[in-house]
Amino acid sequence: GHGSLPYERSAPDKLLGGLLPGGFDEKSCRSRYESSIYRRNPGRQPSPHLIAKLRKHEELQRRCGPNTDAYTRAIQQLRAGKSVVGSPECKYLVSISYRGLGNRILAAASAFLYALLTDRVLLVDPSNDMDSLFCEPFPGTTWLLPRGDGFPLPGYADFSIDTPESYGNLLKNKVLRNDDDVDPSSSQQVPAFAYVHLDHDYGDDDKMFFCADDQRVLSRVPWLVMRTDLYTAPGLFLVESFREELDALFPERDAVFHHLGRYLFHPTNRVWGLVTRYYRAYLSRPGTRLGVQVRAFDAWQANSPHVLQQITSCLWKEKLLPEVLPAAATSSTEEHTTALRAETTVLMTSLRAWYSERIREMYWERGAASGEGVSVHQPSHDEHQQLGTESHEAKAWAEMYLLSLCDALVTSGWSTFGYVAQGLGGMNPWVMYRPLNITEVPDPPCGRDVSMEPCFHSPPVYDCKLKRGADTGKMLPHVRHCEDVSWGLKLV
Ligand code: GDP
Numbered sequence: 001g002h003g004s005l006p007y008e009r010s011a012p013d014k015l016l017g018g019l020l021p022g023g024f025d026e027k028s029c030r031s032r033y034e035s036s037i038y039r040r041n042p043g044r045q046p047s048p049h050l051i052a053k054l055r056k057h058e059e060l061q062r063r064c065g066p067n068t069d070a071y072t073r074a075i076q077q078l079r080a081g082k083s084v085v086g087s088p089e090c091k092y093l094v095s096i097s098y099r100g101l102g103n104r105i106l107a108a109a110s111a112f113l114y115a116l117l118t119d120r121v122l123l124v125d126p127s128n129d130m131d132s133l134f135c136e137p138f139p140g141t142t143w144l145l146p147r148g149d150g151f152p153l154p155g156y157a158d159f160s161i162d163t164p165e166s167y168g169n170l171l172k173n174k175v176l177r178n179d180d181d182v183d184p185s186s187s188q189q190v191p192a193f194a195y196v197h198l199d200h201d202y203g204d205d206d207k208m209f210f211c212a213d214d215q216r217v218l219s220r221v222p223w224l225v226m227r228t229d230l231y232t233a234p235g236l237f238l239v240e241s242f243r244e245e246l247d248a249l250f251p252e253r254d255a256v257f258h259h260l261g262r263y264l265f266h267p268t269n270r271v272w273g274l275v276t277r278y279y280r281a282y283l284s285r286p287g288t289r290l291g292v293q294v295r296a297f298d299a300w301q302a303n304s305p306h307v308l309q310q311i312t313s314c315l316w317k318e319k320l321l322p323e324v325l326p327a328a329a330t331s332s333t334e335e336h337t338t339a340l341r342a343e344t345t346v347l348m349t350s351l352r353a354w355y356s357e358r359i360r361e362m363y364w365e366r367g368a369a370s371g372e373g374v375s376v377h378q379p380s381h382d383e384h385q386q387l388g389t390e391s392h393e394a395k396a397w398a399e400m401y402l403l404s405l406c407d408a409l410v411t412s413g414w415s416t417f418g419y420v421a422q423g424l425g426g427m428n429p430w431v432m433y434r435p436l437n438i439t440e441v442p443d444p445p446c447g448r449d450v451s452m453e454p455c456f457h458s459p460p461v462y463d464c465k466l467k468r469g470a471d472t473g474k475m476l477p478h479v480r481h482c483e484d485v486s487w488g489l490k491l492v
């Protein structure tokens with residue numbers, strides 16, 4: 001029965017306003033259609049153009065994806081390494097999965113947006129648990145690059161800034177040209193594949209990716225392999241030839257990741273079990289749910305009184321939690337107001353247990369001055385970041401998702417983990433600014449972010465038309481610098 005379901009709405013919008021396709025087997029991926037039951041905030045509505053584009057793209061993925069004749073032909077061409085003249089039948093984008101889960105999610109979302117804009121089939125590298133954490137987003141096909149020796153670029157996962165086939169190196173070595181005097185429709189021979197290096201360490205030639213002339217060259221390369229650990233969507237808005245389509249797809253520019261994320265990333269049943277069991281056990285009582293994500297980037301942040309002070313002053317200053325009574329006082333109002341008292345449930349996530357233990361203790365030992373009930377919960381504390389440990393990654397994904405189900409969110413600046421939660425949840429978070437040293441408490445401790453979008457941490461700083469350096473945060477009204485990473489770019 002539905003009696004114990006956490007949040008009851010008469011008819012939860014299972015397909016999120018048409019964002020999600022129907023027709024999946026619901027049992028094979030319960031989160032896809034159940035998430036709306038757990039979310040109080042229904043989120044933003046996708047534009048009709050986005051919905052139409054997604055349905056068209058799903059059709060492309062089915063027509064050209066793995067286990068089709070078109071795919072077999074494309075693989076044969078790639079294996080032969082032939083240069084291509086004219087337009088290929090199907091074009092592909094392979095997205096490498098590496099680094100932390102937040103980074104991998106932002107990378108896959110960025111790759112998908114690029115695939116949408118360029119009519120490429122997206123194939124996600126299945127390593128690092130991408131196949132066991134997420135359900136298939138496209139009906140009737142797979143978004144995973146098939147494992148095994150079928151893929152003719154066996155070393156793709158090690159491609160780096162030095163790979164000769166990177167777009168930057170192809171330009172530098174004049175294998176490809178992007179200058180004005182090359183007619184884009186000309187028969188300039190293009191290779192069967194190119195590697196697009198959009199990693200945080202990328203160079204000026206790689207960054208030419210964000211120019212329209214270069215996109216014209218790349219559009220003729222049938223296979224692209226992309227490595228990024230960044231959220232590059234704000235950079236795609238800088239590409240003049242993409243702008244009109246992006247504006248039509250996303251009339252609300254601050255909801256790009258919100259839509260892409262809810263479309264693509266559905267926890268598998270195993271992870272969904274972690275989400276729903278925790279939710280029912282700890283987060284389903286009435287009252288407000290506050291998510292607090294504490295990312296300890298450095299060892300000294302494991303149990304720093306200064307970081308603790310930053311967290312509590314942010315929560316109190318912004319009135320997200322009631323202040324605790326001074327240590328000596330006792331609350332007299334408590335006993336008589338039980339029935340009327342407001343309750344706040346705090347979900348804290350962190351690699352460390354120390355912060356939530358201190359805050360839980362404060363409210364237990366001293367109580368809130370308002371008499372309000374505050375309960376503090378933290379699902380796990382694995383102490384160290386681990387790569388490739390499946391249970392660790394499943395917990396990390398479940399915790400990101402649980403944060404996204406809260407009513408309000410406080411995040412740690414710089415963290416892609418927090419970006420994913422805020423985007424899925426459709427919330428502008430309060431961002432705690434990153435403390436630079438052990439004894440500093442940033443003042444103010446936190447601030448309300450201007451949008452729910454992730455920050456693009458290493459954007460290009462180049463004007464493609466004037467062909468010189470420029471502040472890309474000042475070129476378009478809706479592409480601005482981030483609150484947390486001052487040189488980064490975000491959509492607002
Ligand atoms: P970022 O490094 O903060 O940008 O976020 P990432 O998700 O890319 O990488 C951090 C990794 O550390 C995560 O993928 C998790 O494996 C782990 N991690 C960091 N914070 C938490 C947390 O609050 N809970 C859990 N379970 N894992 C975390």
